[in-house]
Amino acid sequence: MTEAVAVPVTTLPGGVEMPMIGFGTWQLRGRAGRAAVTSALAAGYRHIDTATMYGNESEVGHALADSGLDRGAVFLTTKLPSSRVERERATIAASLRALGTDYVDLWLVHWPPAGRKLCQVWREFLAVRDEGRVRAIGVSNYSLAQIDRLTEATGVTPAVNQIPWSPARHDPALLAGHRERGVALEGYSPLKGANLKDPVLTGIATAHDVTPAQVVLRWHLEHGITVIPKSSHPDRIAANIDVLRFTLTPDEVARIDGRPRR
Numbered sequence: 001m002t003e004a005v006a007v008p009v010t011t012l013p014g015g016v017e018m019p020m021i022g023f024g025t026w027q028l029r030g031r032a033g034r035a036a037v038t039s040a041l042a043a044g045y046r047h048i049d050t051a052t053m054y055g056n057e058s059e060v061g062h063a064l065a066d067s068g069l070d071r072g073a074v075f076l077t078t079k080l081p082s083s084r085v086e087r088e089r090a091t092i093a094a095s096l097r098a099l100g101t102d103y104v105d106l107w108l109v110h111w112p113p114a115g116r117k118l119c120q121v122w123r124e125f126l127a128v129r130d131e132g133r134v135r136a137i138g139v140s141n142y143s144l145a146q147i148d149r150l151t152e153a154t155g156v157t158p159a160v161n162q163i164p165w166s167p168a169r170h171d172p173a174l175l176a177g178h179r180e181r182g183v184a185l186e187g188y189s190p191l192k193g194a195n196l197k198d199p200v201l202t203g204i205a206t207a208h209d210v211t212p213a214q215v216v217l218r219w220h221l222e223h224g225i226t227v228i229p230k231s232s233h234p235d236r237i238a239a240n241i242d243v244l245r246f247t248l249t250p251d252e253v254a255r256i257d258g259r260p261r262r
């Protein structure tokens with residue numbers, strides 16, 4: 001097993017350290033899914049992002065077991081789907097069984113449930129966290145207004161909001177809103193949301209002798225955004241975490257902000 005890559009971390013409430021590059025696993029299923037997670041751990045990722053909805057928690061669990069890594073060495077996220085609201089406890093129990101662990105580092109509400117359930121599910125999350133089955137709790141695909149409703153109802157703000165982020169979606173006010181609330185922004189679909197043939201990206205990539213995908217992922221880090229690229233190819237999996245040996249200048253970051261997807 002390769003050494004961990006020394007990825008910067010974001011410290012969540014309770015002192016939980018979240019590596020700022022994670023491995024996304026949506027659409028990685030079955031044998032290929034297990035192999036991809038094995039490749040990611042071998043490449044030095046120590047943060048894996050899964051979800052009940054992805055149908056691959058047991059593959060992630062097997063890859064973790066195969067790696068021989070200590071459970072504490074890997075930051076593990078899973079998510080509660082909307083279909084399991086009001087069955088939170090049974091769902092986290094099933095996730096933990098499938099993952100072969102007795103806790104996850106981060107449990108997210110995958111999508112905001114409508115109406116009163118928005119706060120109800122959050123109260124359940126607090127209870128499960130207090131029972132020690134999850135170290136930190138957060139949300140995904142929530143607006144700032146929805147986050148504020150949770151804080152007002154319970155006094156506890158989500159540690160993380162996982163939302164789509166990429167140069168084309170760059171929104172300084174939304175980023176600042178998360179910072180003001182102490183919510184770590186975790187960006188998903190970083191590469192799908194970018195045009196990797198964009199001349200600005202290819203020019204900056206050439207200047208640093210890296211690929212446009214690496215420029216996009218580094219750009220997230222420059223903005224303090226955690227990023228979770230997915231790939232099924234070992235070479236891309238390794239390249240996507242190999243973004244710590246170069247930095248972007250403030251001018252390069254500004255030129256990438258808002259680059260269109262097409």
Ligand SMILES: NC(=O)c1ccc[n+]([C@@H]2O[C@H](COP(=O)([O-])OP(=O)(O)OC[C@H]3O[C@@H](n4cnc5c(N)ncnc54)[C@H](OP(=O)(O)O)[C@@H]3O)[C@@H](O)[C@H]2O)c1
Binds near residue numbers: 191192231
């Ligand atoms: N919370 C949510 O609602 C939500 C929604 C979507 C995603 N997510 C999470 O975020 C993760 C990442 O998002 P995503 O999977 O939608 O998209 P992504 O990571 O932005 O992009 C994945 C796509 O980019 C390709 N790719 C990967 N590395 C590349 C590279 N170095 N150069 C060129 N192409 C590359 C992949 O192809 P290959 O596989 O062929 O390499 C795949 O087609 C997901 O896996 C999931 O964990 C969460």
